[in-house]
Amino acid sequence: MSDLHARHKAVLPDWLAVYYKDPLEITHGEGRHVWDADGRKYLDFFGGILTTMTAHALPEVTKAVTEQAGRILHSSTLYLNRPMVELAERISQLSGIPDARVFFTTSGTEANDTALLLATTYRRSNQILAMRNSYHGRSFSAVGITGNRGWSPTSLSPLQTLYVHGGVRTRGPFAGLSDADFIAACVEDLRDLLGHIRPPAALIAEPIQGVGGFTSPPDGLYAAFRDVLKEHGILWIADEVQTGWGRTGEHFWGWQAHGQSGPPDILTFAKGIGNGASIGGVVARAEIMNCLDANSISTFGGTQITMAAGLANLSYLLEHDLQGNARRVGGLLIERLRAVAAQLPVVREVRGRGLMIGVELVRPGTDEADPDAAAAVLEAAREGGLLIGKGGGHNTSVLRIAPPLSLTVAEAEEGAAILERALRSVY
Numbered sequence: 295m296s297d298l299h300a301r302h303k304a305v306l307p308d309w310l311a312v313y314y315k316d317p318l319e320i321t322h323g324e325g326r327h328v329w330d331a332d333g334r335k336y337l338d339f340f341g342g343i344l345t346t347m348t349a350h351a352l353p354e355v356t357k358a359v360t361e362q363a364g365r366i367l368h369s370s371t372l373y374l375n376r377p378m379v380e381l382a383e384r385i386s387q388l389s390g391i392p393d394a395r396v397f398f399t400t401s402g403t404e405a406n407d408t409a410l411l412l413a414t415t416y417r418r419s420n421q422i423l424a425m426r427n428s429y430h431g432r433s434f435s436a437v438g439i440t441g442n443r444g445w446s447p448t449s450l451s452p453l454q455t456l457y458v459h460g461g462v463r464t465r466g467p468f469a470g471l472s473d474a475d476f477i478a479a480c481v482e483d484l485r486d487l488l489g490h491i492r493p494p495a496a497l498i499a500e501p502i503q504g505v506g507g508f509t510s511p512p513d514g515l516y517a518a519f520r521d522v523l524k525e526h527g528i529l530w531i532a533d534e535v536q537t538g539w540g541r542t543g544e545h546f547w548g549w550q551a552h553g554q555s556g557p558p559d560i561l562t563f564a565k566g567i568g569n570g571a572s573i574g575g576v577v578a579r580a581e582i583m584n585c586l587d588a589n590s591i592s593t594f595g596g597t598q599i600t601m602a603a604g605l606a607n608l609s610y611l612l613e614h615d616l617q618g619n620a621r622r623v624g625g626l627l628i629e630r631l632r633a634v635a636a637q638l639p640v641v642r643e644v645r646g647r648g649l650m651i652g653v654e655l656v657r658p659g660t661d662e663a664d665p666d667a668a669a670a671v672l673e674a675a676r677e678g679g680l681l682i683g684k685g686g687g688h689n690t691s692v693l694r695i696a697p698p699l700s701l702t703v704a705e706a707e708e709g710a711a712i713l714e715r716a717l718r719s720v721y
């Protein structure tokens with residue numbers, strides 16, 4: 295055990311730094327690479343945790359943050375704040391939500407908590423619909439509605455939550471159905487549920503489940519849900535914490551794959567927008583955002599130093615069409631990984647969109663999740679100089695690949711080759 299690991303264990307919770315048997319100390323990064331304290335270089339296929347959206351140490355972001363730090367770090371939401379207004383203008387326009395207002399928080403959790411506060415207040419109901427296998431953050435209300443027991447350490451939710459089918463399509467009662475039949479079955483299930491209960495405040499859903507293992511429902515599922523929700527006056531909250539900012543390649547937001555019934559009522563974001571600076575937020579129609587009649591400020595939400603990072607990062611992303619890059623390079627990477635998977639029975643499925651790619655592992659010859667294989671592949675990939683993530687419910691057996699969106703074709707090839715060796719070394 296390294297000296298830092300021993301000191302970490304002495305003062306920090308046991309549930310931190312649990313990815314590797316011998317946790318890594320990352321000291322710096324550049325582009326798509328990071329270095330550890332021993333000077334070893336790694337290709338970063340997890341981008342922090344989808345937080346490094348453009349690139350590590352992006353000069354444009356560093357310059358903006360340094361210049362802002364020389365003026366003021368923070369002045370609080372009691373005063374006007376130019377970078378906050380400018381970033382809100384851009385996000386409001388990008389959100390697709392009419393007459394949108396943006397409220398900045400410091401994390402995805404706080405964003406979802408705020409969305410739940412808005413929805414329950416606006417609709418005067420403390421019932422929430424959430425998806426099975428979902429994850430929405432770690433505050434008491436966010437873990438309380440999370441439909442994934444590996445990530446939800448309490449069942450004592452302050453909200454009453456009902457879980458809907460649809461986030462995962464490879465397992466569960468509707469597995470194996472065609473897209474259209476899957477959507478029809480999930481909609482029927484939702485209709486049936488709503489026929490028995492008083493209308494909940496909102497449905498919260500990740501367009502592609504992140505922590506749940508990058509599982510993607512058929513396009514249009516949430517549009518079909520939306521039609522049913524509208525009949526009951528129920529709001530739709532799209533949790534775009536992982537799927538926003540062009541990560542899925544085809545769309546800027548994940549909800550756009552389900553956009554036939556228009557944008558969500560409430561959208562939450564975080565992770566990549568600050569490229570590592572702590573920015574989260576909520577976008578909602580003015581009428582919903584302004585339903586709160588008491589102060590609900592976030593002391594550090596929208597602080598100048600993070601807004602400067604967000605503005606520079608978003609400009610870079612749009613000017614360099616990183617969404618298009620995610621589509622092209624992600625498409626090649628998925629193809630390459632599928633070719634590898636075809637030869638390895640441990641891989642059940644390679645799935646994904648853009649640079650949000652899941653590789654689900656099973657015990658060969660069965661349909662059983664194999665968390666041991668996933669943990670071993672993570673270690674072997676690290677040995678080979680590649681960092682990846684994992685997820686997929688309490689049996690975390692899905693390798694998660696979500697590099698910075700500036701990934702090059704050569705880096706995609708290099709990472710795929712390391713991952714192939716890691717998979718073959720385990721099986």
Ligand code: PLP
Pocket residue numbers: 400401402403404406429430431432500504505533534535536564565574
């Ligand atoms: N929502 C989703 C979909 C997430 O994946 C996460 C974090 O992984 C969160 C919310 C919580 O965000 P944060 O960790 O920034 O609080």
